[in-house]
Amino acid sequence: MSFRLAVLGAGAVGGSVLDLADTYGHEVVAFADSASAAIDPDGLDSQSVRARKEREGVVGDGDPTAVFDTDYDVLVEATPTTLGDAEPGFSHVERALLDDRHVVLANKGPVAERYGDLRALEAESEGRVQFEATVGGAIPVLSTISDLGAGHVTAARGVLNGTANFILSRMAAEGLDYEHVLAEAQDLGVAEADPTFDVDGIDAALKFVILANVLSDEATEYRLDDAGVEGIRNVPGTALDLAAEDGRTVRLIGEATADGVRVAPRLVPKGSTLAVTGTQNIVQLETQHAGQLNISGRGAGGPETATAVLSDVSRLE
């Protein structure tokens, strides 16, 4: 089935959804950044929208709020993740669900910080909510949990922040300290100028909070505040040296279990399944009857995350 998409957020993910939608048989009829919108009921041309943004700094002549007045089937919410009330993302999602449209999120805020509100709105709407792209980019974690049945998955564990993993991998491989490798990662574009979200474990914690929400019963809701979070700023190079002498290394490991959510640097055996290198992500699912499943791949990136978004769209039957 072919859907008309309205895309909010013109960053790497939103832009890639615009680029790739037609290869999945869908079309983008509205595309907005925070200041402007491009709208075409017959489907936008990705190249001309991108060229205009490049040339004039706007994606089109419309106002961002005009997106909601177009004849779209699915809202793709790809604006930046915000904490607390998860605004303005949450209001975008609310508006679409009240209008009985489907919503596919790449923005983690509403799923991590206001899961109960989100599910309550969905229950009153003809629209459905999907959010595979919020956990591990291209890695099909949530669809696997959905196929197994959330009740048959007892825990999720893994590495869900590529920036922190890149830094720890490089520190161990090159014997360099945190500050040095962070600067290198920033030069390479792997770490942002303000790396707080990644290196302090917040980004990973949001993803494990989302996993905890999906795995727990409806009465239990998790938020970032419920998670125990420790980042990698204080991991000294000497700790990695000591780990290496013992055949181990350090990874920023997150867990969503019946005991809640926890993200912290942990020792893992070198070469073990959890010891992915570089910007790779991995999730291990503990199942009731099928042992442990491991899923790894690229956890970030525009086309990678857009693939998760578009797979979610196609899943809306």
Place this chain on the structure above:
Amino acid sequence: MSFRLAVLGAGAVGGSVLDLADTYGHEVVAFADSASAAIDPDGLDSQSVRARKEREGVVGDGDPTAVFDTDYDVLVEATPTTLGDAEPGFSHVERALLDDRHVVLANKGPVAERYGDLRALEAESEGRVQFEATVGGAIPVLSTISDLGAGHVTAARGVLNGTANFILSRMAAEGLDYEHVLAEAQDLGVAEADPTFDVDGIDAALKFVILANVLSDEATEYRLDDAGVEGIRNVPGTALDLAAEDGRTVRLIGEATADGVRVAPRLVPKGSTLAVTGTQNIVQLETQHAGQLNISGRGAGGPETATAVLSDVSRLE
């Protein structure tokens, strides 16, 4: 949605489907081995059926063919895989589809050897055909391909036979030769008395033929005869020693690409993603826009494979 299942095949997989169906919200109304059938429109009790099989050698008083006359929704075909005409499995599937019932296969024969016939029958039926359990047990390979869209996956590669992988892992770890480790694997129940299917690469090839059928366009059909297959009988211990000196090891690697299907022992870097140990399976999917996805876990076993069967059943909405 709750489905009534008719299960053909009372081996490890069929038995586990009988055991676990109710934890997925389904019930088994018919259960047959090659000589007898247990039938109860109100749902069979797993323990009493298993006890009777243990005690009397039959699962119930019915004739196996009576299964098709019951009021079931989904046929679970879990009889042993056969090559060539894939009988009697294929006729079971045909009967169910002609009666407009859904079919979930754990039997690889019909999907690997008669894929075109299977899809043609499905096209004429109100029933649908699912077969996640035929590839890698509990590993969600086919559902991931379906979510990504088969057209967006350019190749599948990996280790899909746990017995061969166990033997190669042990040969490398212990410096033992093939015959010695095979005998050990047979003692442990990891290898069958006649290990041909596993050690000659036939079982792995059938799985990669199924992947090739799923990934290719409808006009192209693969069968076992189209696959290039080389097993592990002739891998000498010295080859593993030489590989180890070079930081590598040997794995029985299968591939389904645009060039067809190939299974053969291959050198892979030690500790690399493809170098899974013991009876683990792994599949790598090459995608157009999302890089490489790796999925690993238990590729065989009754409850593991039954989990894939029951996830397939639940996917029939």
